[in-house]
Amino acid sequence: MEKYVKLAASFVKRQYYPHLLLLLLFVAFSGGFVSFRGLESQQAAKVMEMYVAFTGILLFTPLFMPEQDKEIWDLERSKGTPMWKVYFLRFFMALVICLFVIILFLSFMIRGGSEFDFVTLFRGACCEILFLGSIGFFASAVTNQVVIGYMLAVIYFALNMGGGKYLGNFALFQMMQGKYGTWMYWLLGAIVLFTLGVIIRGYGSAFFSCSRIGLSGFSRRS
Numbered sequence: 001m002e003k004y005v006k007l008a009a010s011f012v013k014r015q016y017y018p019h020l021l022l023l024l025l026f027v028a029f030s031g032g033f034v035s036f037r038g039l040e041s042q043q044a045a046k047v048m049e050m051y052v053a054f055t056g057i058l059l060f061t062p063l064f065m066p067e068q069d070k071e072i073w074d075l076e077r078s079k080g081t082p083m084w085k086v087y088f089l090r091f092f093m094a095l096v097i098c099l100f101v102i103i104l105f106l107s108f109m110i111r112g113g114s115e116f117d118f119v120t121l122f123r124g125a126c127c128e129i130l131f132l133g134s135i136g137f138f139a140s141a142v143t144n145q146v147v148i149g150y151m152l153a154v155i156y157f158a159l160n161m162g163g164g165k166y167l168g169n170f171a172l173f174q175m176m177q178g179k180y181g182t183w184m185y186w187l188l189g190a191i192v193l194f195t196l197g198v199i200i201r202g203y204g205s206a207f208f209s210c211s212r213i214g215l216s217g218f219s220r221r222s
Contacts, residue, residue, distance in 0.1 A: 027101065053172070057153045060133035132153060
């Protein structure tokens, strides 16, 4: 257990803390961008879907950041700890923080006198935010580039502003239209993408390592 605590602490200290600081600023200045007072259910859902949704992108997309450096990747693999356990530990840490932020924003709205069904909005917000975060997580796993993960997650978010009807049950912004039944699809999509991301990075590390060697050799020949 102590080993995993040290791994998590090292990740936060070396790579993750800028993202946590950004999230802290995101929360601290939220009152300047959205209102928490006297909201009805659909207005409260809009706050969660149009603003708090970025929490998922900020927290889950950078979880593979250390392994972008091949030397760090090789060092971690040499320690004998299965990489999927390392990734799961990071995911669990991000999940706890994400749930805390969601509850925090719902509490802000309750204190502001807003009226909504807490359980229904909490469930929907969790599933939608996890789904959006899983897109960045998966893209980062496949491309080995956190920046691309951010870009694709933001692009998917933007696509839903005008083309949500083409995304079917996986379209975002359903709750602020009064539709709360798509949370199961968001949750399923998130589970699939998170699982595939961990499998790709945890068990496909040898493939990525060989690909890097091949690419570096090709660059030298060029």
